[in-house]
Amino acid sequence: MKLSQKLAALQKAETGSLLPFPGVTVATTGIVSPWSEGELNKFVWSDVFGLEAVKVTRKEAMSVPAVSASRNRIVQLADRPLLALTGETDVTKKHAWLYRTNTAITPWMRLAATFDDWIFYGESLWAVERGIKQEGMAYAPILDAVHVPYERWEVNQAGEILVDKDPVSAESVLYLPGPFEGLLNVAPEAIRSAKALERAWASRVRNPTPTVILEEKEEGTISGKEANKYVQAVSKALRDPDGAVFFVPYKVNLRLESEAGIDVLEGARNAVRIDIANYLNLNASALDGAKPQSSLTYETQQTETQELQDRLSFWTAPLEHRLSMDDVVPRGTRVRFDFATTTPAQTGTPTED
Numbered sequence: 001m002k003l004s005q006k007l008a009a010l011q012k013a014e015t016g017s018l019l020p021f022p023g024v025t026v027a028t029t030g031i032v033s034p035w036s037e038g039e040l041n042k043f044v045w046s047d048v049f050g051l052e053a054v055k056v057t058r059k060e061a062m063s064v065p066a067v068s069a070s071r072n073r074i075v076q077l078a079d080r081p082l083l084a085l086t087g088e089t090d091v092t093k094k095h096a097w098l099y100r101t102n103t104a105i106t107p108w109m110r111l112a113a114t115f116d117d118w119i120f121y122g123e124s125l126w127a128v129e130r131g132i133k134q135e136g137m138a139y140a141p142i143l144d145a146v147h148v149p150y151e152r153w154e155v156n157q158a159g160e161i162l163v164d165k166d167p168v169s170a171e172s173v174l175y176l177p178g179p180f181e182g183l184l185n186v187a188p189e190a191i192r193s194a195k196a197l198e199r200a201w202a203s204r205v206r207n208p209t210p211t212v213i214l215e216e217k218e219e220g221t222i223s224g225k226e227a228n229k230y231v232q233a234v235s236k237a238l239r240d241p242d243g244a245v246f247f248v249p250y251k252v253n254l255r256l257e258s259e260a261g262i263d264v265l266e267g268a269r270n271a272v273r274i275d276i277a278n279y280l281n282l283n284a285s286a287l288d289g290a291k292p293q294s295s296l297t298y299e300t301q302q303t304e305t306q307e308l309q310d311r312l313s314f315w316t317a318p319l320e321h322r323l324s325m326d327d328v329v330p331r332g333t334r335v336r337f338d339f340a341t342t343t344p345a346q347t348g349t350p351t352e353d
Contacts, residue, residue: 027161027170056188057119060289064194066276067183071119074283078111080337084329095329097144102129105146113147115315119280122185125153125161126174139171139327150175175327179281179318187279194272200265212238213255214248221266223253281314309339 008018061067082098082151092098099107110126117124125148130140153163160167161175180186212234216222222230230252237246277284316337322328323335 020283026167027173027175028159055185056191058184060195061120061183061191064191064198064272064276066194066273067191069273070276070280070282071116074119074312075112075115075282077115077312077316077337078108080316080339082107082111082302082323083336083338084333085336086333091333095142095333095335097142098335101146102144103146108147110147111319113149114176114319117147117150118176118182118315118318120182120184121150122147122178122180122182123155124178125163126175126176127163127172128174130171137330141330142328143173148150171327174322176319176322179314183276183279187276190272190275196275197265197268197272213254215255217251217253283311 062071080091084095084098101107101110114124114126126145127148128142129144131143133140148163153161154165155161155175161173162168163173183191214227214230214234216227230249234246274284320334320336324333329335
């Protein structure tokens with residue numbers, strides 16, 4: 001089956017059926033993920049501890065500025081072309097699928113979608129078109145490859161790869177495990193907290209109400225139960241999106257701390273930025289969109305650039321090593337990102353199969 005047919009099948013609506021992949025050997029990942037957990041565990045833990053059982057979505061995570069900035073920084077790696085090397089000899093032209101496609105999906109989009117999958121889910125999948133199998137090769141050489149949308153495939157408990165719930169042949173796909181389990185799996189609480197923080201920040205900007213401190217005017221005149229009632233009433237009023245207006249009895253003194261709340265929110269937002277950067281192995285300064293480049297010395301820029309490139313190898317190395325496997329390129333050939341070239345190799349004009 002031509003890759004364009006596979007791509008058309010992958011792009012069908014969720015209710016549509018996927019055209020069968022060729023071959024009889026079912027594709028497997030070779031491992032059963034140790035990170036996967038059953039639905040039963042999720043609901044048991046939520047019942048015991050009151051945790052939210054609904055999984056965080058990519059859309060929800062992307063609404064957090066620190067996550068979006070981190071994702072966009074990593075996806076920029078798709079700008080870098082891929083090279084095939086045998087020893088020191090560049091043999092990329094023998095593997096044209098590395099820099100061009102026969103579909104409307106560009107190599108940049110293929111790489112960007114792969115990194116995106118790794119950031120959020122920890123794994124990705126490509127559908128591949130192969131040529132004629134040669135003697136001594138486990139698989140025929142790859143002619144083209146497309147990214148399979150994450151929601152269209154899964155790995156079952158037996159380690160088999162399913163696309164639209166149906167097993168696919170081993171030679172028709174490439175399973176691409178990422179460098180970690182993905183943000184949605186390892187950091188749901190951090191994302192939810194960041195979302196709550198953004199809502200609090202938006203509310204504070206919309207209604208810049210200062211922090212409120214309630215004090216009794218005379219010691220011993222207010223019981224603990226009564227004090228709690230006042231605190232809850234004021235807290236409810238402060239959460240009112242239409243403003244904070246409330247009544248204070250004579251025996252209670254109300255004091256406002258105008259800067260404390262803002263300082264807390266700013267500190268918390270900065271902490272979220274650092275946490276997300278740590279999860280994704282980025283230096284937090286790479287996510288600082290407010291820092292003027294003109295304020296940096298040449299040496300500082302060079303140091304930060306080198307540090308960023310070193311950290312980004314966390315993302316590039318797994319793909320380089322996976323694409324250097326014998327089911328992708330011939331033994332003795334390796335695939336590497338080209339960081340010396342600033343513009344991708346020519347992709348060519350998409351052609352109809």
